[in-house]
Amino acid sequence: MNKKQKKVLYRILLSLGFMIGIIIVTSYVSLNLYVEVILYLIPYVIIGYDILKKAIKGILKRQVFDENFLMAVATVGAMCLGEFREGVAVMLFYQIGELFQSVAVGKSRRNIAALMDIRPDYANMVIDGEIQKVDPDDVEIGSEIIVNPGEKVPIDGIIVEGNTTFNTSALTGESVPRDAHCGDEVISGFINMTGEIKVKTTKEFGESTVSKILDLVENSSMKKSRSENFITKFARYYTPAVCYSALALAIIPPIVLMLMGQDASWGDWIIRALTFLVISCPCALVISIPLSFFGGIGCASTKGILVKGSNYLEALASAKYIVFDKTGTLTKGVFEVTHIDPVGNYDSQQLLYYAAHVEMASSHPISLSLQKAYGQTLNRDVVHNIEEIAGHGIRGTVQGHEVYAGNEKLMHKIGIEINGHHPEGTVVYMxxxxxxxxxxxISDVVKATSQVAIKSLKDQGIKETIMLTGDSNQVAQKVAKEIGIDRVYSELLPADKVEKVEDILQNKGEKEKVAFVGDGINDAPVLSRVDIGIAMGALGSDAAIEAADIVLMDDDPAKISLAMKISLKTLRIVKENIVFALAVKFICLFLGAIGIANMWLAIFADVGVMVIAVINATRALKIR
Structure with missing residues (x-):
């Protein structure tokens, strides 16, 4: 809980303590009416002063009819009727419901400004032959910076010295690490994996790729759709209706009776009007509805699905288009040997043996995947004369045999002809x-649950599944066909992804929602733009998790379908509570207006209905 929520909790406990104490005292001692009023006003003011303050401000701003005004009028009306316990209890229950709502929404949702944490903290700038750490904003175009292994490239530029391998998956969505050499362009946000490089900057930090992504996130978040709070919508019509009805009930019947020459009985009609107001208090709604959502959110969290607010859980039930990133979302985002094609006298294990040994000195992800696939202890004594051929691959002597392992360019360089057609992925020729x-x-492997996830979503009524990726079209189409994706857009930059999502948002139905599932930094702008952003939490970037509305903690895409199930059932419980509460309310309001309902019925219509609705709301905790 934050400080504000703790303050409300302390007020609830303090007010409840006062109220219990007063009830105990008054059960043994008969107090003067004025003393009793003063005693009950203490817990009432403690728990309700902020609601009364908001109601007064609303009146002064001519925004009279909201839930704060209704709560103020209903509780003051109860106090005027002499139902002091009721007045305090109604305000107390309302504040408990508000606290539940606040905790549910604020528990994991932070300000989008937290994304600024992804910006590089420093740049290693070369000044007069010496390396100095400076703020990236202070680096001018044409400056030289050093990027060490493990560091992010802080500013866009061109490599002027050194060779390395970059992990670009968080920025571009590409699954294969990118080799970079002197003269190659590098983008801020790339992670240097292997060698020290010197980069000559071509942009200022404010114009670099990372800065633009951050700007996209901030601008996109301003257009983020939000589900309005149901109570505010309801109170906009309900509050003025019951207030005017109560006022009419207090004035019109006595006047009509006076004109007819009968006893006006002003006191009786005013009591009826105040009873009418107490009955009208929407406690069952203001508590049970947020509690239902809180239950649904709590249920989801126990299954590894973190929902950052009830509005996102509500919106998920209306999702008709699910847009996916590929790498790390539908695929594992790690490299594995997926196919071995030996030629001549060699079998698969022998080919792996030579490949793993000649690559044993390299820390490149592809080399590590070959060593992992071999699965046995490597014998360094049988390997000699290892040489890296920049941009091509590696050569070395293994057990007296000269071995080359690398890309197609390496084979052409040494005059070897390649035979056969091979599956999509990164191919190491031997x-x-x-x-x-x-x-x-070697390729990025599709997650075991991806195909099941897509099928389940379609069974739940999703109109279309779409994949956006920075990968090549060939790889993207293969993955889409394998798992059943309907539409594919490939070779996209972060800004391109936002553009595609904008097209989807413009062409969807008015009440239909669009959800996006991603995990990389490049996904953050899209996660912020769509109606529901879903991030992979276990391996996903901090930026994506901060920008998302729902986080899957175990990176399992099948949990999206489960989240939708929880959303739909939670909404069903909410609708049940709304129908039940309003039906009882309107019946009791009618009975109160004709003088049949007394304060006990009013209390049932308020507190009793609230308790029943809350019990029903707890069912949201048990969704499977």
């Missing part, structure tokens, strides 16, 4: 003793 020995395909 030549042993100047003879083509086959190839090993």
């Amino acid at each position: 030549a042993i003793d100047h003879q083509y020995a086959g190839c090993i395909v």
